Amino acid sequence: MNSPTQNLKNDHEYIRRLTDVMERMVMSLATEAADMETVVNLITNYAYGFHHAKEENILFPFLLQKGFSTEHGPVSIMLHDHAEGRRFLKGMVIAIARYKAGDDTVLPLIYANMGNYVELIRAHIGKENNVLFKMADRILTATEQEQLLQEFEAVETNDYGKEKIGQFLADIEGLELIYRK
Numbered sequence: 334m335n336s337p338t339q340n341l342k343n344d345h346e347y348i349r350r351l352t353d354v355m356e357r358m359v360m361s362l363a364t365e366a367a368d369m370e371t372v373v374n375l376i377t378n379y380a381y382g383f384h385h386a387k388e389e390n391i392l393f394p395f396l397l398q399k400g401f402s403t404e405h406g407p408v409s410i411m412l413h414d415h416a417e418g419r420r421f422l423k424g425m426v427i428a429i430a431r432y433k434a435g436d437d438t439v440l441p442l443i444y445a446n447m448g449n450y451v452e453l454i455r456a457h458i459g460k461e462n463n464v465l466f467k468m469a470d471r472i473l474t475a476t477e478q479e480q481l482l483q484e485f486e487a488v489e490t491n492d493y494g495k496e497k498i499g500q501f502l503a504d505i506e507g508l509e510l511i512y513r514k
Contacts, residue, residue, distance in 0.1 A: 341387065345462060393411070
């Protein structure tokens with residue numbers, strides 16, 4: 334059965350694969366700026382623009398209506414993690430721009446921000462999949478789950494389109510081919 338939380342878990346699988354690529358980039362001390370920019374694009378547009386938009390604009394507000402809090406508890410932790418991830422992303426963007434301008438001294442900063450993002454997001458996905466989503470599945474009625482799925486589908490078809498999502502996934506797969514285990 335497809336559910337809103339399963340839909341998000343499916344996204345998590347691709348985000349996890351992206352973090353695997355990022356980890357291999359850091360470990361290999363990759364210096365290809367175009368690949369780094371592809372990672373930034375995927376985080377910006379797939380992880381945040383697409384996936385986190387479904388969470389922050391649809392699921393989390395719905396859970397708040399069901400009694401969850403933005404002050405404490407799992408939703409507040411997830412929002413904090415999202416903000417922390419954006420901080421690491423900003424660090425990558427700034428450092429990559431400097432690197433492209435010829436400053437090789439920022440490579441350790443790029444790797445540090447990538448590594449911190451990887452660590453954060455892997456733990457974050459575990460918290461969502463194993464805590465928040467299980468709580469959501471217990472409290473959401475079948476009608477509410479169907480409503481959330483319809484709203485997710487609207488994001489997937491109207492806001493992004495299957496082609497754009499397909500391109501994100503193809504970009505992750507392309508990076509996997511370059512940065513193999």
